[in-house]
Amino acid sequence: MGKTKAAEKEPDNGVRSKKKSPVGRLLRAFLMIVVAVLVLTVVVNIVINRDFTVTFYQIDTIKVTDSVRIIELADLHNKEYGNKNEDLIRKIKALQPDLIFYAGDMMNYHDYNYSVLFDLSDKLSEIAPIYACYGNNELDHSLFEDKTFAEKFQSHNVRLLSNEAEEIEVGNTLIQLIAISDDLKQFDIETNNAKKFLESLEPTNACRICLTHYPELFHEKLLDRGIDVAFTGHAHGGLIRLPKIGGLYSTGEGFFPDFTAGVIQVKDGAQVVVSRGLGDSHWIPRINNQPELVVVDLNWY
Amino acid sequence: MKTEWAEPAEQTESAEQQEQENQREQENQQEPEHETERDEPSEPVEKAEETDAGPEKKRVRFKEWIYSKLAPLTDILNGIEDDFEDRSHFKKSLFAMFKLRVPICILLVAAMAVSGCYFAIESRNTATAEMSLNYEESANGLNPNSTRFNAYELASADVASGMLSACGIDPDSVNLNAVMNSISVRPTNAKAFSEDNFFISTSYRITIHKPSFIKGMRAQDLLSLLCKSYKDYLFANYTENRSILYFDIDEFEAKEFMEIADLLDLKAQQIDTYLNTRVKQSKTFTEKQSEETFKSLAQKVDDLRHYDIEKYRVFVLQTGTSYDKAGYIRALSYINRMKGLSYNKDMAAYTVRNDGIKMYDESMISVVMIPSIDDSKNTYYMSKTKTGMDYMASQADNHLLTAQETAKEIAVNKDIISKMYAGVNKESDIRKANKMIADIRQKFDDLSRQIETVDKAYIKYRTKDYLTFKTTEQSLLQIVRWDMLLMIAAALLLGIFLTLWLRFRYFHGGKRSERIPVVTLPFQG
Known part of the structure; x- marks a missing residue:
């Protein structure tokens, strides 16, 4: 006859049963x-x-006359898609942009190998004019490593703007592009240019587009500046993207950040485009967060 | 006593299996009632002999392995069959399902999970949006410019090509028909489908299934580009044209300074007319940011016309500035000669009609009937009350008016010619005139942008963008298609029940029964 369950659980001669x-x-x-x-x-x-994905956004603003297509590249961190980024270049060429924006961190701090960025810029400048702002990597590199970086960068047909504005005409549409180089910590420094530059800006009938690496500036610093559309990066999509919640962490905003991806309309009505970026700068893998090339169509209707 | 795990009486045909079963039966007799010890049914198949394993042996061994795995299930079913021998197959099947509830639940959950994943992946390739027509004419089935509206243009070759181009795909390199077929448009209102009801729908559901050759983008993005492409198409073909607000750069090429003055004046007049139409539509509409109205903008155009352009004209006239003075004078003289001919022609026509009126006899009035048109009915009739003189008087008036206008133009041209003769064509004057043109054009451009901004804001306010697209984010339940999952679960349950019923009905003890109907007496225990 078999043993009972109780008897089975008892240790046999003081030895514990091996059965878990x-x-x-x-x-x-x-x-x-x-x-x-x-x-x-x-x-x-x-x-x-x-591989990267292409994300399309349609943004309405009555400041444009005809549709204007802008392609945003952010946080490339010297990554290559195909030999000398040929996949990226092919895709951008097919998308026929009117303007190309670099939203910062296209290369890495301490890295003197500029060939990825410069080769890419040479090719892309044949497709459309390129405008760039500083990311934290470019800024630190040009301040502490290579003071001639900006000059070298601009010699590859890139208009690198730092706390300055430029008027661009695309068809009948007049765009005022403003580029901000400072992050949240540097923004309030008295001697800094960003604050002074923004205060010196006069109202305009043109479509005001802001190019900055740091989306967190739109919590407060860049509000009520008459900005219609902004292009940003930096957050890397929040590294790990949780369904229905969004990004998990960004260096600018910490855990559960507000600005990680997509088009976010802020309090003053400005539409902030946040790119998930094209590359990585650390070991944490991107989860549910494929690198992206952002395509924005500005339409009045 | 027989347990649930008792071996079936007749299990296999092979001698080996019979032997194994006998062994197991002996084991069961030793420990007959202990369920817990049967958690993991004993392996009936001995470890495979590694050598000399022919294909037949392998097949037999595989069969044995399958039987051994199914042994617990067979045990349960046989047990039920023995315990409920006198019950109907339906009841036996139900009881078997109850006994097997845990594996059935696991199977259902697994099937639903797999199906849910499949539907979720499938839903990524399909996107839906609702299009609403917001303009007044849409209720009559018309486009904003009153041409006939056709919702199926959304799936037309033009719109599909536009969408592909926006995706960065050359429309000629793919099968455009496949793309067009992947787009479906349906009115959202069910009434629109009725043959007896001529209901005109103003909202449509658009669905796109991403074609397989479009890679690296979401169906949702493809849909947004389809909507953009359709809007581009609609605005290009069926809405108001605002090109009048802007100059063509080539317009001033090879033009004399005085001609440019006329062109600028004409442009200002056209913009003024455009604005006056808008003023009639809405006098009070104000754009929020600039706080401009159509009336205030019309005033700005008026100022530009009567101050800047006139100042420029006077300057050119006074200084006699010209690129080619002799050529321009020759051209103006020629124009004057032509205009002189027109003047003479008009005056002659005027005189002839006046003479005719004088010659018209009063007695003819009561006799002659005049062919006339009834404007209200748009029909001809012979009028007794009208006279030929009415027509002649009206025509004489028109000819005189035209002649006077021509005489005025001739006088202006003569004045220009005399000023040109008198003026000295200085280089500095040419530079100044060019600068004045550039300034006026800049003012025109600024004004055009302001007008366009106010105009767009007005259109957005009046027509709510003509049409809007609303894409709805699907909930998790919609993505996994919960209704389909429930149907799959129900179908699985039914399938299991049917399998069990067939098993009890036709396979008795694991073998096909002799199909002798089991007579069950009523009220039998």
Whole structure:
């Protein structure tokens, strides 16, 4: 006859039964499944993130006469898509932009290999005019490593703007492009140019577009400046994107940041485009956050 | 006593299996009632012999392995069959489902999870939006310019090509028909489908299924580009044209300074007319940012016309500035000669009609009937009350008026010619005249932008953008298609039930029964 359940649980001659409890087995199985799912997720995302996706946004503003197409590249961090970024260049050429914006961090601090960025700029300048602002990497690099970086960069047909404005005419549409170089910490420094520059800006009938690396400036600093549309990056999409929640972490805003991806309409009505970026600058893998090339069509209707 | 896990009486045909079953039966007899010890059913198949395993042996071994895995299930079903021998197959099947509730639940959850994943992936390739027509004419099935509205233009070749171009795909390099077929447009109002009801829908549901050759973008993005392409198409073909507000750069090429003055004046007149039409539509509309109205803008155009352009004209006249003075004078003289001929012609026509009126005999009035048109009915009739003189008097008036206008133009041209003769064509004057033109053009450009901004704001206010597209984010339940999942679960349950019923009905003890109907007596225990 078989033993009863109670008898089975009792230790035999003081020796613990080798059979684990069902709860323990379940827990172990659950943990194994979780680990397997995590590993699989990371591997799948690493594979997916080797390519970029194209995200299209339609923005309405009555300040434009005809449709204006702007392509935004941000946070490339010297990454290459194909040999000398040929995949990226081919895609941008096919999309026929009117303007190309670099929203900062196109290269890496301490990295003297400029060939990726310069080769890309040479090719893209044949497609449309390129305008760029400083990201934290470019700014630090040009301040502390290579003071001639800006000059070299501009010699590759890139108009690098730093706390300054420029008027651009696209068809019958007049655009006033303003570029801000300072982040949240540098913004309030008395000697800094960004604050003074913004205060010196006069109202305009032109469509005012702001190019800055730091989307968090739109929490307060860049509000009520008459900006119609802004192009930003920096947040890398919040690294890990959770469904229905959004990005998990960004260096500018910490955990659960507000500005990680998409078009966000801020309090004063400005529409802030936040790119998830094209490259990486650290070891944390992007999860559910494929690198993206942002295409924005400005339409009046 | 027989347990749930008892072996079936007749299990296999092979001698090996029979032997194994006998072994297991012996084991069962030793420990007959202990369920817990049967958590993991014993492996009936001995470890495979690695050597000399022919294909037939392998097949048999595989079969045995399958039987061994299914043994617990067979045990349960046989147990039910034995315990409920006198019950109907329906009841047996229901009881078997109850006994197998845990594996059935796991199977259902797994099937729903797999199907849900499939539907979720599939939903990424499909996007839907609702298009609403907001302009007044849409209720009559018309476009904003009163031509016939056709919603199916959304799936036309032009719109599909526009969408592909916006995606960065050359429309000629793909099958355009496949793209057009992937777009579907349906009125959202069910009444629109009725043959008896001539209901005109003003909202449509647009669905696009992303074609397989479009890679690296979401269906939602493709839909937004389709909407943009359709809007471009609608605005280019069926709405008001504002090109009048802007100058063509080539317009001033090879033109004399005086001709440029006329062109600038004409442009100002056209813009003024455009603005006056808007003033009639809405006198009070104010654009929020600039606080401009159509009336205030019309005043600015008026100022430009009567101050800046006139100042320029006077300057050119006074200084006699010209690129080619002799050529311009020759051209004006020629124009004057032609105008002189027109003047003489008009005056002659005027005189002839006046003479005719004088010759008209009063007695003819009561006799002659005059062919006339009834404007209200748009029909001809012979009038007794009208006289030929009415027509002649009206025509004489028109000819005189035209002649006077021509005489005025001739006088102006003569004045210009005399000023040109008198003026000295200085280089500085030419520079100044060119600068004045550039200033006026700059003012025109600024004004045109202001007008356009106010105009767009007005159109947005009046027509709410003519049409709007509303894309709805799908909830998780919609993405995984919960209704389909429930149907799959129900179908699975039904399938399991049917399988069990067939098993009890036709396969008795794991073998096809002799199909002798089991007679169940009523009220039998």
